[in-house]
Amino acid sequence: MIVLVADKFEQSGIAGLKAAGCEVLSEPGLADQALVDRLASSRADVLIVRSTKVTEPMLTGALKLVVRAGAGYNTIDVKTATARGIVVANCPGKNSIAVAELAFGLMLALDRRIPDNVAELKRGAWNKKEYSVARGLYGRTLGLLGAGPIGIEMIRRAAGFGMPVVLWSRRFDGQDRHLAASEAEALGLELVRHEISIHLAPSPAEVAARADILSIHLAGGAETRNVVDASVLARLKAGSFVINTSRGDVIDQAALMNAVQQRKLRVGLDVFANEPSATSGPFSDPIVQEPGVYGTHHIGASTDQAQEAVAAETVRIIKTFKETGKAPNAVRG
Numbered sequence: 001m002i003v004l005v006a007d008k009f010e011q012s013g014i015a016g017l018k019a020a021g022c023e024v025l026s027e028p029g030l031a032d033q034a035l036v037d038r039l040a041s042s043r044a045d046v047l048i049v050r051s052t053k054v055t056e057p058m059l060t061g062a063l064k065l066v067v068r069a070g071a072g073y074n075t076i077d078v079k080t081a082t083a084r085g086i087v088v089a090n091c092p093g094k095n096s097i098a099v100a101e102l103a104f105g106l107m108l109a110l111d112r113r114i115p116d117n118v119a120e121l122k123r124g125a126w127n128k129k130e131y132s133v134a135r136g137l138y139g140r141t142l143g144l145l146g147a148g149p150i151g152i153e154m155i156r157r158a159a160g161f162g163m164p165v166v167l168w169s170r171r172f173d174g175q176d177r178h179l180a181a182s183e184a185e186a187l188g189l190e191l192v193r194h195e196i197s198i199h200l201a202p203s204p205a206e207v208a209a210r211a212d213i214l215s216i217h218l219a220g221g222a223e224t225r226n227v228v229d230a231s232v233l234a235r236l237k238a239g240s241f242v243i244n245t246s247r248g249d250v251i252d253q254a255a256l257m258n259a260v261q262q263r264k265l266r267v268g269l270d271v272f273a274n275e276p277s278a279t280s281g282p283f284s285d286p287i288v289q290e291p292g293v294y295g296t297h298h299i300g301a302s303t304d305q306a307q308e309a310v311a312a313e314t315v316r317i318i319k320t321f322k323e324t325g326k327a328p329n330a331v332r333g
Contacts, residue, residue: 143211
């Protein structure tokens with residue numbers, strides 16, 4: 001079985017694939033027409049990608065399996081793949097801790113204005129009076145959209161920070177009550193539940209109305225596009241925080257810009273609606289120029305721990321597919 005790796009991938013994963021009897025072609029940086037051509041010339045059975053977009057022209061030839069070495073698969077044309085009998089699989093939950101850590105890092109950065117502190121010191125200015133003002137996270141209500149693996153890790157960390165949680169998820173859609181003991185146990189939160197309040201809200205707007213910090217952890221796709229729109233943002237108190245480490249298009253970008261400018265929302269973004277397809281290059285998004293907005297480079301999943309776990313899961317998927325013809329974590333369009 002020939003495996004083409006079109007993105008950065010851990011050496012442990014490459015070694016695991018070779019040990020499983022695969023021929024591995026590691027060519028990170030392939031994209032667009034170059035990837036189309038290489039898939040054709042290599043006759044690859046399996047394609048591994050991280051952030052690289054997998055489009056309709058790539059889903060031809062000998063290709064049988066596409067593995068997203070990560071959780072989200074909105075960059076893959078799953079509908080076309082499914083129609084052509086090509087399996088698409090992902091690695092859910094393996095980077096949840098890494099993303100949750102970054103989300104809390106962004107919260108702390110916003111509250112204590114850490115990037116601004118650092119920038120002034122580097123400019124040779126001492127301004128303790130300006131930066132001594134911060135509210136702190138303890139006791140502030142964390143509003144979460146999404147109760148998947150990342151959302152669960154967010155709740156665990158909220159307990160450590162002493163932050164009550166208000167939560168909306170499609171699995172609890174329309175409900176307004178505290179999380180039941182049986183539900184907490186099913187989510188792996190039976191101990192956390194006794195340390196902090198976890199309240200279910202009936203809608204994203206109700207989460208926003210009750211939250212001091214709104215953090216979004218939803219999968220990308222048509223169902224979640226612009227789920228955080230002007231009506232949701234309007235329910236946030238002036239000066240509230242918005243954290244997005246999921247997908248750029250879950251927030252209405254124009255509405256977010258307006259809320260930052262008019263209601264002084266403070267925002268931490270790891271994802272953007274129009275991200276470059278390459279791992280480096282020019283980037284322009286007006287929102288990152290706004291005061292009170294901090295951005296990072298879609299690095300939520302990019303810790304060594306997370307990538308080793310993703311690599312191991314990718315090897316498991318491909319090895320299982322090679323041996324049985326079926327892929328764990330298969331998704332359909």
